[in-house]
Amino acid sequence: MKWRKKKDMKEKPLEELSQEEILEKYDRESSYRKNLGKWSWVVLFLGVSLTLFHLYTGYRGAFEARIQGPIHLGTALGLIFLLYPIKKGLHRKQKGVPWYDVVLAFTALGVGYYNVINYEELVAQKIVFGYSQMDIIVASLGVLLVLEAARRCVGLPIVAVAGVAILYALYGNHIPTKMFAHRGFSWEKLATDLYLTTKGIFSTPIQVSSTFIFLFLFFGVMLIRTGVGQFFNDVAFALTGRFIGGQAKAAVVASALEGMVSGSSVANTVGSGAFTIPMMKKAGYKPEFAAAVEASASTGGQIMPPVMGAAAFIMASYTNTPYSQIMLAAIIPAILYFLGVFLGVHFESKKQGIIGTPKSQLPSFRKLMTERGYLILPLIVIFYTLLTGKTPMRAALVAILVAFLVSLVRKETRMTPWQIVKTLEEGARTALPVIAACAAAGIIVGVVVQTGLGGRIANGIITLGGGSLILTLFFTMIACLILGMGLPTTANYIVTATMVAPALVLGLDVPVLAAHMFVFYFGIVADITPPVCLAAYAGAGLAGANPFMTGVRAFTLATAAYIIPYVFVMNPQMILIDVKPLFLTICVVTAIIGMIGVSSAMVGYLVRKAYVWERIVLFIAGLLLISPNITFSVIGSVLLIAVAVIQSRRPKETNNLFTATI
Structure with a gap:
C-alpha cells in the first residue's frame, strides 16, 4: 500500500506533462536514454555506421538478404540495448548505461554478425550436415534478444503475440481441435529456422526494412532538418486561416502535408499539436475537439503519399506491386480521409460560430512560396523518381541528396560537419523501433507460415462470414482494430496481411492490393479508435483534455476512414485498379x-x-x-x-x- 501511494504521488496530472513527457508516455520509442555518459561515443559510432551502411547499399545495391539483414538487425539490437532501459521511465533516472545492458548490447552485436561471418557455411553446409550446438545457442539467443529489444522500444503486446506464436509452434500437437492442431516443432528446429534462415526474423519484413524503409525514414529526418515542418504550418495557415474555423482547418492541412514525410501517428500529433492545439483552444474550440482534430489528422499521415507508413513498403513486397503503384493507389482514399476530417471541422466551426483569423495576421502564401517554396523540391524529386520506374532505394537516396542540398540554402538550416554526424546518428535511432517491430513480427510470420496457421485462420474468417463479403470485411476490420490496440502499425499490418488478408483474396476474390490496403488502413486508424487510441491520448495530454472523450471525438471526425476501405474493396477503381x-x-x-x-x-x-x-x-x-x-x-x-x-x-x-x- 505504501508503495502504491508513493507511486501515485509521483504521477503528474496529464495537463502538467511537458511535450517531451507526453511523447514518452504514449510513444514508447521516445523513451530512450539521453544521458549516456561515455557510451554516447559508442552509440554515435554505431548509429553513424548503420546509416552510412544503408546509404552505401542504397547506392551500390543491397547485399544478399542473409548479409544485409543481419548487419541491419545486429547493429540495431546493439543500439537498442544501449539506448532503451530495461524498464520504461528509468531513462530519466539513470546516468550512463548499466553493465547488464552493455553485456546485452555486445552480445546482440555478436549474435547479429554471426550470420554474416558464417554466411557460406550456414547457406551451404548446414543444409546437408545440420546445425551445430553453437548454431542452436546463437539462434536461441537471437530470438530472445529480438523479443527483449521489441519489448523495450515497441511494447509488451507485440512480445506477447510473438510469445503465443512460439508456444503454438512448440505445442501445436497438443491442441485437441483439428482446425488448429499441427505436428509441433522442437525448440532447436524452431529457433534455427527463425534465426538462421530467411523463414522468420530475416524474412520479408526485415528485408524491406534493411533496404527501403531505413532510407525513407532517414529522408524524413533530413527533410525535417530543412525546416519543412514550420513551412508546412505556415502554408496551411496562409491557405485556410482566414476562413470559418481556419485555425482547425490549418491543423488538418498542416498534418496532411507533414504526414507526407512522417510515419508515426503519435509523434506527428505531438510535434504538430504543440503548435496547433493551443491555437485551436484560443479560437474557442473545446480541448477535446482541438486534440481530436490534431490526432485524427496526424493519424492520416501514414496513408498520405509519397512517404507513407513503413508498412506500405512491406505491402509492396507482399503484393509484388511496385511502391510507385501503391503510392498512386493511396491518393484518392487519402484525399477522402482528410476531406472527411476537414468537413467535420467546418461543420463544428459553423455550429459553434467560430470564425477565422484576420488575413492581416496570416502569412502571405505568395511570399512563402517565393522565399521557401524550394523546400518542397525533395518531395517532387521523390515523386518523380518513383513514377519514372526507379527503385525505392534509389528514389530515397536521390531525395536525401536533394534534401541535403536544400538545407544549404538558408543559413539557419545549413548543417555544420558535427550536425551532419548527429543527423546520421538520428537517422539510425529513428529507425530502431521499426527494425525491432519488423524482427518480432518476423517471428510471428515464420510460425504462421511454417505451421499453416494463416490458411486455417483465413478459412475460419470465411466460415464466420458465411460467404458474405460485408460480414467478412467487418470481422477483418475488428481483428485489425483489436491487434492495433497493442501493435504498432507495421507489425499489425504484417500479422494481418499474413493471417487475415488471404481470406479476402482467396475466399472472396478481392483484388490483392485492395485486400492489403484494407488491413493496412484499419491497422492505422486503431490509433484513434477507443478505448486504446494512443494518438488521441497524446493530443489530450497537450490540450489538457479528457483522453477517452478525445478518442471519441477523433473517432467521429475520422468516420470516413472506417468507410473508405469498404468502398475501395467493393469498387477497386478507387485505388486505380481496372480504371x-x-x-x-x-x-x-x-x-x-x-x-x-x-x-x-x-x-x-x-x-x-x-x-x-x-x-x-x-x-x-x-x-x-x-x-x-x-x-x-x-x-x-x-x-x-x-x-x-x-x-x-x-x-x-x-x-x-x-x-x-x-
Whole structure:
C-alpha cells in the first residue's frame, strides 16, 4: 500500500506533462536514454555506421538478404540495448548505461554478425550436415534478444503475440481441435529456422526494412532538418486561416502535408499539436475537439503519399506491386480521409460560430512560396523518381541528396560537419523501433507460415462470414482494430496481411492490393479508435483534455476512414485498379458529396443544427453517395438536398452551407 501511494504521488496530472513527457508516455520509442555518459561515443559510432551502411547499399545495391539483414538487425539490437532501459521511465533516472545492458548490447552485436561471418557455411553446409550446438545457442539467443529489444522500444503486446506464436509452434500437437492442431516443432528446429534462415526474423519484413524503409525514414529526418515542418504550418495557415474555423482547418492541412514525410501517428500529433492545439483552444474550440482534430489528422499521415507508413513498403513486397503503384493507389482514399476530417471541422466551426483569423495576421502564401517554396523540391524529386520506374532505394537516396542540398540554402538550416554526424546518428535511432517491430513480427510470420496457421485462420474468417463479403470485411476490420490496440502499425499490418488478408483474396476474390490496403488502413486508424487510441491520448495530454472523450471525438471526425476501405474493396477503381475514367470520376464526385452527408451527420450540423432524425437521414444519404452504385448515389443526393432544404426553412442561425466560404 505504501508503495502504491508513493507511486501515485509521483504521477503528474496529464495537463502538467511537458511535450517531451507526453511523447514518452504514449510513444514508447521516445523513451530512450539521453544521458549516456561515455557510451554516447559508442552509440554515435554505431548509429553513424548503420546509416552510412544503408546509404552505401542504397547506392551500390543491397547485399544478399542473409548479409544485409543481419548487419541491419545486429547493429540495431546493439543500439537498442544501449539506448532503451530495461524498464520504461528509468531513462530519466539513470546516468550512463548499466553493465547488464552493455553485456546485452555486445552480445546482440555478436549474435547479429554471426550470420554474416558464417554466411557460406550456414547457406551451404548446414543444409546437408545440420546445425551445430553453437548454431542452436546463437539462434536461441537471437530470438530472445529480438523479443527483449521489441519489448523495450515497441511494447509488451507485440512480445506477447510473438510469445503465443512460439508456444503454438512448440505445442501445436497438443491442441485437441483439428482446425488448429499441427505436428509441433522442437525448440532447436524452431529457433534455427527463425534465426538462421530467411523463414522468420530475416524474412520479408526485415528485408524491406534493411533496404527501403531505413532510407525513407532517414529522408524524413533530413527533410525535417530543412525546416519543412514550420513551412508546412505556415502554408496551411496562409491557405485556410482566414476562413470559418481556419485555425482547425490549418491543423488538418498542416498534418496532411507533414504526414507526407512522417510515419508515426503519435509523434506527428505531438510535434504538430504543440503548435496547433493551443491555437485551436484560443479560437474557442473545446480541448477535446482541438486534440481530436490534431490526432485524427496526424493519424492520416501514414496513408498520405509519397512517404507513407513503413508498412506500405512491406505491402509492396507482399503484393509484388511496385511502391510507385501503391503510392498512386493511396491518393484518392487519402484525399477522402482528410476531406472527411476537414468537413467535420467546418461543420463544428459553423455550429459553434467560430470564425477565422484576420488575413492581416496570416502569412502571405505568395511570399512563402517565393522565399521557401524550394523546400518542397525533395518531395517532387521523390515523386518523380518513383513514377519514372526507379527503385525505392534509389528514389530515397536521390531525395536525401536533394534534401541535403536544400538545407544549404538558408543559413539557419545549413548543417555544420558535427550536425551532419548527429543527423546520421538520428537517422539510425529513428529507425530502431521499426527494425525491432519488423524482427518480432518476423517471428510471428515464420510460425504462421511454417505451421499453416494463416490458411486455417483465413478459412475460419470465411466460415464466420458465411460467404458474405460485408460480414467478412467487418470481422477483418475488428481483428485489425483489436491487434492495433497493442501493435504498432507495421507489425499489425504484417500479422494481418499474413493471417487475415488471404481470406479476402482467396475466399472472396478481392483484388490483392485492395485486400492489403484494407488491413493496412484499419491497422492505422486503431490509433484513434477507443478505448486504446494512443494518438488521441497524446493530443489530450497537450490540450489538457479528457483522453477517452478525445478518442471519441477523433473517432467521429475520422468516420470516413472506417468507410473508405469498404468502398475501395467493393469498387477497386478507387485505388486505380481496372480504371474506367468516366465511372471513376462519377464515383469520386459522389464520394466527395457523400463525405458532406457523413460529416454533417456526425457533427449534427448541415445548414442548421440537425435533429436526431435529420442526422440519421444525413448519415444514410452519405453512405448511399459514397457507395459505387449510381442508383444509390442518386437516392443519397435527393435525401441530402431534402434535409438541406428543410433546415434552410428554419429560423436563420448561420450562413447557408452552399454560400458560406469553406
